[in-house]
Amino acid sequence: MKRKPAITSRDVAERAGVSQSAVSRCFSTNASISEKTKLKVLQAAKELGYRPNSIARSLITRSSRTIALVLSHLDNMFYPLVLEKASLRFQAEDYHLLLFVVPEEGDFIGVMDRILQSQVDGILMMSASLTSSLAQECVDTGIPVVLINRNVDFAGVSQVYSDNYHGGYWVGSYLAMGGHEQIAYLAGLKSSSTSRHRYQGLVDGLASLGKQCQVIVQGDYDFEQARSATLQLFSEPPYPDAIFAASDHMAIAVIETLRHDLGRRVPEDVSVVGFDDTPIAAWPSYRLTTVRQSVDQMVEEATTLLIKQIRQGDFRAVSRMLPVTPILRDSVRQFTHE
Amino acid sequence: MKRKPAITSRDVAERAGVSQSAVSRCFSTNASISEKTKLKVLQAAKELGYRPNSIARSLITRSSRTIALVLSHLDNMFYPLVLEKASLRFQAEDYHLLLFVVPEEGDFIGVMDRILQSQVDGILMMSASLTSSLAQECVDTGIPVVLINRNVDFAGVSQVYSDNYHGGYWVGSYLAMGGHEQIAYLAGLKSSSTSRHRYQGLVDGLASLGKQCQVIVQGDYDFEQARSATLQLFSEPPYPDAIFAASDHMAIAVIETLRHDLGRRVPEDVSVVGFDDTPIAAWPSYRLTTVRQSVDQMVEEATTLLIKQIRQGDFRAVSRMLPVTPILRDSVRQFTHE
DNA sequence: TTGAAAGCGCTAACAG
DNA sequence: CTGTTAGCGCTTTCAA
Secondary structure, eight states, X not given: OOOOOOOOHHHHHHHHTSOHHHXXXXXXXXXXXXXXXXXXXXXXHHHHTOOOOHHHHHHHHTOOOEEEEEEOOTTSTHHHHHHHHHHHHHHHTTOEEEEEEOOTTXXXXXXXXXXXXXXXXXXXXXXXXXXXXXXXXXXXXXXXEEEESOOOSOTTSEEEEEOHHHHHHHHHHHHHHTTOOSEEEEEOOTTOHHHHHHHHHHHHHHHTTTOOEEEEEEOTTOHHHHHHHHHHHTXXXXXXXXXXXXXXXXXXXXXXXXXXXXOOOTTTTOEEEOSBOOGGGGSTTTOOBEEEOOHHHHHHHHHHHHHHHHHHTOOOOOEEEEOOEEEOOSSSOOOOOO | OOOOXXXXXXXXXXXXXXXHHHHHHHTSTTOOOOHHHHHHHHHHHHHHTOOOOHHHHHHHHTOOOEEEEEEOOTTSTHHHHHHHHHHHHHHHTTOEEEEEEOOTTOOHHHHHHHHHHTTOSEEEEOOSOOOHHHHHHHHHHTOOEEEESOOOSOTTSEEEEEOHHXXXXXXXXXXXXXXXXXXXXXXXXXTOHHHHHHHHHHHHHHHTTTXXXXXXXXXXXXXXXXXXXXXXXXXXXXXOSEXXXXXXXXXXXXXXXXXXXXXXXXXXXXXXXXXXXXXGGGSTTTOOBEEEOOHHHHHHHHHHHHHHHHHHTOOOOOEEEXXXXXXXXXXSOOOOOO
């Protein structure tokens, strides 16, 4: 790494005939500096092509104005979308974003170590695998953490997540009312609280109308795995007449498989429900009935919360559960007397 | 921002009964230090929960081990995928990733300023709007830049991109051979060299068999816009019997619109070809004929190049054009005598 | 191998 | 309002 020795505030100061700190003041808000010197400095700075070194600034202010974003599952459209929103939001607040893509349920520990070293001001986490000891470590270090779309029972970290239980509950009762009998749940990752809560909701929603969930298969939030799970579901009777997938991403995989590998019609032969309401769910080919989580709201809440915690050094963990909206489209058979 | 005063190498030194520099040496590779002291230090470090402050390290080494990633169009699955790959690759090389999501063709200048201030070691750019003056500025600062999936005629920056022209050329000749007569091009952003080259290829490929592209509409790489463009294409005769979309993302929008709004069959009534070969193209519902760009190869080349340039302080711009692979699926009508 | 000392480029008191 | 001064936490000579 050799590059031209960078231009420092000292160089600018010299050229402008002022002190180095005068230069510094020109580039920080609410520092008292006269119009006149400011002009001289800015002029010199421009001539030299000077830019304040934010590393040096971070070192002294002990704040990098950087937030770590931890995520996985980029293949599920839901995440790129929240990534985009979150990034725009943070940029607007003048925070930088350090991105950490973690493999599925990988060696989170290594990543955590790097995050902690990187002196971020806060952590926004959209990945399941945060053990409580890891979380504790963050809290000890004094770095605020907020979990998005995740819900762990560790008290130390803040979290914003959807009302997965009631989302699932709605699906359960809706499916029950539709007269479905053989209901299957296509689960997400085993470690995912989100998937578990949706399942619990489904079971209770079904039970409220005297039905039950007949079978549960693992899809792990993965497209291909959802496909095999669907195949497996239809490998021998009794065949499901409704499948609730823990994500739209998987629900689409189910529909594809149903239609093209299994020759089943949706919703006539089997009903499919998803969760998230990603853009794909609305595509005319699918018209997927699903449960909407508001990405906007989720990101808004999470980022606001994180920024507040950073600003105030306020570490009380707060949990925000967001309401969820059933989106009725055409992937569920309408009720008919039989 | 107040947090517990961080644990520094000084603290560790004190506890271990060694000098501060001894501690530093323990955490840097190939520094001479005896097993014995190293053990003591590591022990003390663990007890205190010490982690080297990478900001301070960056300040002195003048290298942040950070790379800026600039992108947009996160709604097009292609980009999340390259994002994921790139991030894994850089993480493996022990680089951090600073993410900058830029709006469509937004005020790139503001973003650039922030990037330059953030002292990144290199820039990987997947967004079109890099004016040559901006590029020049990077080069002046001595920060290597590589453009991915973009091809500007500014000589100063490196770029790795696909052979868009021949991709388009293949599509043109394939469509011509299929006996299509009314061929439409659904273009990407006006500012996109990529889209222009694909178009040029299409035109020449068609011409090689005595055909021509009848009409060109703007889709700007956007799903909804691609939908309206498709509608527009069929608002009055002559109707296209083939549409080449500059991205799979748009091609899917075309198919959806054709099937569900226009009641046209694909490929019987109209053929559709895309570009990228994102996972969706292979879904049974679409079986989109397309031109594959290898994300893996692109990312591999681009990251390797960038890292090399950073390491060697080698700023000669190099361009790598990657070959492209036609993927024949079922969205193009097979040739039949008429 | 080790410690002392000199900064990296900047901000933040503190005087003037 | 402005300059002087003292570090932020670390790496890196330089002697010992």
